[in-house]
Amino acid sequence: MLKFLAKGLMRDRSRSFFPILIIAAGVVLTVLFYSWINGFIGMIISENARFETGHVKIVTRAYNELIDQKPYDLGLMNVDKKLNYLNQNYPNMNWQPRIYFGALLDVPDENGETLQQGEVMGLGVDLFSDNFERNLLNLENALASGELPQKQGEILLSQEVASKLKVKLGDNVTMIGSTMFGSIAMYNFIVSGTVRFGIQAMDRGAVIADISDVRSFLDMKNTASEIFGFLPNYKEEKTYAISKEYNEKFSYENDEFSDIMLPLREQGQMSFMLASVDQRTGIFIFFFLFIMSIVLWNSGLMNGIRRYGEVGVRLAIGESKGHIYRAMIIEAIIIGIVATIIGTAIGLVFSYLLQHYGINISSLMRDANVIMSSTMRARVTTECYFVGFIPGVIASVIGACFAGIGIYRRNTAQLFKELEQ
16 A cells, blocks of 8 residues: 555646655754754754863962952962862863963063053863864964964963964063962063954953963963863763762861862853753744644645645545555655654755754854854754654655545545536
């Protein structure tokens, strides 16, 4: 029967071509929209993990109370010992100490007198031990001019700050700030290159230096503001399990300088942001799929109505109503599956292109204060291969079911009158 119905659909394009076209178009939009939402959520997690939160983060309890201010004077002590413990007990994770600091960047003229000054947001990371931080921060691709630091005393400056302060490659600049103990601090650096991250919050005033130079600058020997932990693949449940285990050993409520490990979702506004995104995403996907289902349902309904005369003829020659009804549902399943496969394939092509190239929205983010990439990308997941079956097959079958109800309302006595007309 399936073979017979499939041949009938192939030979009668009015019964298959336009329904497949409409359903496939709806599936394409469904797959593309779903992958776009996945990309948006993934981008929020990825960008914040790289620059702000890690997959987990270790800080002191006192630091955590004022974490928005990045008070490095309340940072972690004996960092080397902590890193040894972390690497031994969580070998599958990569642990990186960082120092966040604010400073005044002083640009001298040829006589050594102050020519320009500007506030900068400093980031001290490990640039020389391995390439993990370089790759994580994507420094090579973010490099706008010059080269990455090759030795101690060299820094990267954001392109926007360099242009504003008229800093050239190879210039000597002075950082002015305060040490971990509150004393005034000054340190000379050489600008080896400029970077552009495409993230407004970073591009407005970022300075990146090796963490050993920052420790010398701020008198922070064997200390760090925070220790970031990164999983090979982010899994929220795993971050909570690791944090709970670590805090049970090292975090004490009565000791403000004891460590506390924070999973990504529990840092800053991430919990609210991700919960809001998850909630709104669920609502958007539900309504989008609902609307697409209604459209495809109506398509199946109209297709059944157009075949009103055909149904009459089939009843007149003795075919049972139940057989016709089941045949229409099977046809709807065949059309739905074929259209869904076609629509999913096309949708995945566009999704992969959007995942690779993305769409630049920098013009919409000029005043943005959040850490978010200016390039929006889709993210193709396993669910993208199957989400199209919801509106593509289920909705079209439901439409056929409702359209087929009319079969049982046909009055056999009226069939010959209809045929005579």
